[in-house]
Each structure stands twice: as structure tokens, then as C-alpha cells.
Amino acid sequence: xxxxxxxxxxxxxxxxxxxxxxxxxxxxxxxxxxxxxxxxxxxxxxxxxxxxxxxxxxxxxxxxxxxxxxxxxxxxxxxxxxxxxxxxxxxxxxxxxxxxxxxxxxxxxxxxxxxxxxxxxxxxxxxxxxxxxxxxxxxxxxxxxxxxxxxxxxxxxxxxxxxxxxxxxxxxxxxxxxxxxxxxxxxxxxxxxxxxxxxxxxxxxxxxxxxxxxxxxxxxxxxxxxxxxxxxxxxxxxxxxxxxxxxxxxxxxxxxxxxxxxxxxxxxxxxxxxxxxxxxxxxxxxxxxxxxxxxxxxxxxxxxxxxxxxxxxxxxxxxxxxxxxxxxxxxxxxxxxxxxxxxxxxxxxxxxxxxxxxxxxxxxxxxxxxxxxxxxxxxxxxxxxxxxxxxxxxxxxxxxxxxxxxxxxxxxxxxxxxxxxxxxxxxxxxxxxxxxxxxxx
Numbered sequence: 001x002x003x004x005x006x007x008x009x010x011x012x013x014x015x016x017x018x019x020x021x022x023x024x025x026x027x028x029x030x031x032x033x034x035x036x037x038x039x040x041x042x043x044x045x046x047x048x049x050x051x052x053x054x055x056x057x058x059x060x061x062x063x064x065x066x067x068x069x070x071x072x073x074x075x076x077x078x079x080x081x082x083x084x085x086x087x088x089x090x091x092x093x094x095x096x097x098x099x100x101x102x103x104x105x106x107x108x109x110x111x112x113x114x115x116x117x118x119x120x121x122x123x124x125x126x127x128x129x130x131x132x133x134x135x136x137x138x139x140x141x142x143x144x145x146x147x148x149x150x151x152x153x154x155x156x157x158x159x160x161x162x163x164x165x166x167x168x169x170x171x172x173x174x175x176x177x178x179x180x181x182x183x184x185x186x187x188x189x190x191x192x193x194x195x196x197x198x199x200x201x202x203x204x205x206x207x208x209x210x211x212x213x214x215x216x217x218x219x220x221x222x223x224x225x226x227x228x229x230x231x232x233x234x235x236x237x238x239x240x241x242x243x244x245x246x247x248x249x250x251x252x253x254x255x256x257x258x259x260x261x262x263x264x265x266x267x268x269x270x271x272x273x274x275x276x277x278x279x280x281x282x283x284x285x286x287x288x289x290x291x292x293x294x295x296x297x298x299x300x301x302x303x304x305x306x307x308x309x310x311x312x313x314x315x316x317x318x319x320x321x322x323x324x325x326x327x328x329x330x331x332x333x334x335x336x337x338x339x340x341x342x343x344x345x346x347x348x349x350x351x352x353x354x355x356x357x358x359x360x361x362x363x364x365x366x367x368x369x370x371x372x373x374x375x376x377x378x379x380x381x382x383x384x385x386x387x388x389x390x391x392x393x394x395x396x397x398x399x400x401x402x403x404x405x406x407x408x409x410x411x412x413x414x415x416x417x418x419x420x421x422x423x424x425x426x427x428x429x430x431x432x433x434x435x436x437x438x439x440x441x
Contacts, residue, residue, distance in 0.1 A: 067168025070210030
């Protein structure tokens, strides 16, 4: 998109004298001061919404605000503090620990209704989160936690059960355009400058729905044009300053798990196009090459198996190769392997076989090894019957002896069922010839 945005609400003003070094960042200067000014979260803060009613009635529950960066989590907490007029404490999980949490809780015992806002609560470990439990449960504090990660994974279940989870949405293109207009017309610094946004595509695209990132990019572009008669912001300028798109991808967060899941499922689903797309997302984000390759080794066995045994060989060689090569060349090796795995015939027969075997172990316990399958290195063991009756397969025609190899309690239990593909159909045919109908082949 290349929509120009002109200043319409206010005329140009001569820049007034102000020490820019004293100004906070643009995103902080333009933080909404009323719920009505918050864009993109009308389902939470609009008229009649659950959270809006709770705030209006001054009866807010402990809550987790879950959403991507720059969509208003901290702002909502800030606005709640303004609306309620209660004692309000802010902690960052990056720099605070159990001691700081306990200090706030102790202070809150003499200040009913205290609200504690914890930014990036997903970074609190289990012990730190546990320190909040009693105070939240007894109502000593009202907790507001902000997280970019799925609280189901990152917040322990005991604390999560005591909180209401509110999901914040990424900002839409129309929201971002409104934010740009607000910056040009209302900001103490930008509203006095001759700025013209001749194109907004790069600003909006690179921000990825993050208001903070949008404002950071805009301010960076404006500062770069300082001193020119007219400050014309173009896509080319923004791209040059940003250097390259920063992909929303936290290698320890939900995006990490979502994208590797999509990658695996694309290969399992025999779609090489989708596989290389999700691979590109990981490569662009700088994902660990060994992590990607390791997951392909697992898939080669779990989802392809003996339908194409070469897949495991290639995947394992890929793991070794990318370990030695690294980026950027490793991207080619990873792509070759991903395409090969996606195009290979699929079978999860080996995966199902070990799963069934583990079920038998769990169900039947540690069954004794049949005596004829045991080694007998001592005379006492031979006397006890160890190894007695064992038929050495190579002594028989076709190198096969139809004896029982499973414990008596589960004798004849079918665990491996060859898949419906040419290679495993050959295995089925061979096993049927050896075992007849014993295992249902």
C-alpha cells in the first residue's frame, strides 16, 4: 500500500523550542489517556464490553492480558489505574523477583484494593508465580499480568485458575493509519514539523500490527530527515532505515512452537510449498539450524519410516551438514531435505508400533523374559533352563524359526501393522509368508 497521509486536523506550526533529549519516545508520548482512545480492542474496552463494565463498576477481577507486542496491554493496565484510583504498583518480570512481589503484597495488606501490574509475567518462574497465589486468592491484591505468550503454557495452572484471561488482537491496517494521523496532528514534536507521509506501506508492513514499532519507525524516519525543508517519508526510506523486516518470532515463545508445528504438518501433509514457506519464516528469524534439522530427523522416522527408509538417512545427514556449515548456506541444505521429506510416501507404522508396545508395558508391567530367550553364560543358569529350547534362526530354511518371542501373557499380540505403501506392502507380504495369520498380516 502507498497511501499518502496528510495533516488535516491541525495546520503546520513553527517548531517551538523544546529539548528533544527530554522527550520520552513517541509511543509513550501518545499513550491513550482514555479508554475511548484505545484502538483495536473494542471487544474489551468498547461500550458494553465485559472489561469496560468491570472498570466502570470498579469491580475488576485479577486478569491476564494476552496479546502480541504493542497492542495495548500496558495501556489498559495504566487506564485501569486511572479509572479506579486505587493504589497501583508496577513490576517488570525482567527485573523483579519474589522479594519485590512480597514487598508489594505486604504493603497491600494495609491498602485494600491494591492493583499489581506485572509486565511480561510469562518470564516469572514457578516459584515467583507461586508467591502471588495466596494474595490473589484472598483478594489482598488484584493482579494484572501482561504476556505475549500463551498463558496456558507460561502461567502455572493454579495462578491461571484465579485470573480472567483477556485476549488482545493485533492492530489492523486501518488502526495503524489512524495512529499515524494522530502522531502527525497531536504529538508535541511531530505536529510542529513539515512532515508528509507520501507512502505508508513500509511503515504499516514492518510494524506487524505493533503500535510501538510503528511509532518507533516513524520517529526514526523523521529524525533521519531532520533539517530538510519538507520531511517526506517514503517506503524506500523506511526500508533503508529498517534494513530488513524483523519477523515476529520469539525462539522461546508461542510463535516458535506454532511455526515449527506448521512446518512439520506441512511435510507430513506432503506439501513442499508450505514446508519451504514455514522453513523460510524460521530462517529469516534466525532459528537454530540444528533445531530445524533435529525435527526433520524425527519426522523422517515418525511420519515416513519404512515407506522410504532413505528419508531418515538424508535427514540425519542434513543434521550433520548444517551443524558443520551454519548460515547462510545451511538454508539450501535444509530446503533440500524439507522438500524431499514432504514429497516422500508417508507411514507412521513404526511410530504406532512403539506406542502400542509402550501401552502393553504400562498395562502388563515388567513381564519376565521367556527362559528360551535368555542367555546362559553359567552352568547354574543352564541348569535353571536358561536358553533351553531356543531355535537359532540361521539353522533353519529361510533363516527363520517360528518360535514365540513375546512373553506368554501377550503372545501373539500384533503391534506392528505395515502401512499402505509399496515398500511396507512388501514387508507385509514377507511377514505373512513367515507368520501366516498369527499377527493378522
